[in-house]
Amino acid sequence: MGSVAQRGNASGTTSTERGNDVWCGMRLFELTCAIIRSTVQEVFGSEATVKLFGSRINDNARGGDIDLLVELISATTELERKALQLITRLQLRIGDQPIDVLVLNPSTPRQAIHEHAILTGMTL
Secondary structure, three states, X not given: OOOEEEEEOOOOOEEEEEOOEEEOOOOOEHHHHHHHHHHHXXXXXXXXXXXXXXXXXXXXXXXXXXXXXXEOOOOOOOHHHHHHHHHHHHHHHHOOOOEEEEEEOOOOOOOHHHHHXXXXXXXX
């Protein structure tokens, strides 16, 4: 592997660079974060936002699946189909790895996992 360097970005956070790959600070490369953001908006629309939560936000942890919370500002139909479509597209684009998706819209009954993801998640 190439050398590893820490550097700050405009938001004041640090990213790690290996060759041409840049970490977005959550054990994911910046390119992977961009692919996740664009794929979420492709499947759920431009108003959708996405947060990463779970073990991937812990820079000291190893491994772990990619846990995503997709937040929508309006009620949407076919949530299960769209969530599966998102997982499929992401696996094709970033590689076959475990990805879990929660979708939260105004009509979704809030559960403890939603609250945990909202409070601890990092917006991509």
